[in-house]
Amino acid sequence: MPEVTRHLIDRGDGAAVELFQVTATSAAPAGAILFVHGNQGGLRLGAKEFADSGALLRFSCGLNITAAAVSQPGFGASDGPADVCGPSTQRAIMAALAFLKEQPSVARERIVLYGNSRGAVASAMVAAELPDLRAVILSSGVYDLEAAFASGPPGLQRAIETEAGLSKQAFLSRSALHHAHKIRSEVLLLHGRHDDRAPLAQAEKFAEALSDAGAPVSLSIFECGHRIPRENSQSVLRPFLQSIFDPAVTYH
Template structure:
């Protein structure tokens, strides 16, 4: 192949790469606690005129040198899929991930305030239904989402996947090397104090969670305790809330999206879509 043809082929391939589907709309806002630090989020809007219900996705811990944060939901097509269903779909990069400034604090105040800032920004959009907002969090995102919902009675829906909700008893007797690694991350990010354990344990504040809540866990999860999913649901219900726990017997920490999606999609539609049927 001569050089002219190689250059033409390269130009054509580059053109194909530039004409792919957009991977969500990226934006940043200032972190409310720290001038000069930012919170990154991604969004995809429906084609309808609104008012739109909102689903906010919170990722879990990401290992490695490249930690894309909320961009994963854009890259995987999750935001686009939910936008096509009529939702304003938003994913947030937790502090220390993606383009969001650190530090990481294991779902502590700095992380919670980052999420709350994006929620406030989203609710300012006149096309949004501010009383029809749900949070879906996985692992660290589930811990964060539960804590945010404790302080925000206007969160209508909450989906918690593979989270921890009472840290002290779990960390006191870690059941696996993976659980010990979670404890080490907690200690390094928070100092491991009793106050840090208590303030990051959603079970302690379950009485204030007003959101309809679906809590999902794998029975074989070596990084969490599925009994805590049941305990959190029971505590929310005991204080007049509405919560359901579903433990998948055949799965561990990672429950495949295809396995859990049908249940979650029905729950979100029932909770946020005014004309949807009842799933629970």
């Protein structure tokens, strides 16, 4: 049985980035998926959530790939402070992706980035900087942070103001809608129709912008709120991941 390993890597500026990983057992280099967590209800477990839940083992064994998860700054053992999906968070994700690319078990051309909620916001921005990602999966994200701030609940507004500030540059550097023309990877958007934290209109506008820019994109809408139940998302995720990693492998 593969084991979960924990790593501390350099973000590029001396700050530590925590990463948990299960390595593919294939003799030849295989694909990889990197998970980026959401807000976690204040627990700030970071990537440990994916190790403890068995998600890394499930994805690695089910698809015969390397499955990893990264802790955002201020979460888990990653150095902070948190910056609401901003430049420090984006650099942490890019450092984790660079670490994966150097693994002998990983086929560099088949790396998928999967961000949820807060993680989707940052992952979308990373996709604009790294056009060589095989695919990007974004679940329950916002892609125009200024619009989300204007209509969002007080808790979200406080977090943005405290961690990012309210300047035009702060919003621009966290709003992938304005960078959609730079994204070349295949994008799968997952969103709840009744999401009260990230309005569905955000995903719809982002999907339209990506399509207009020529990026392959699909939007799957579920009859739920901000949290998309696993039993709902699997009907979309399973065939999508199989088409990327190995059509002959069955994901459980």
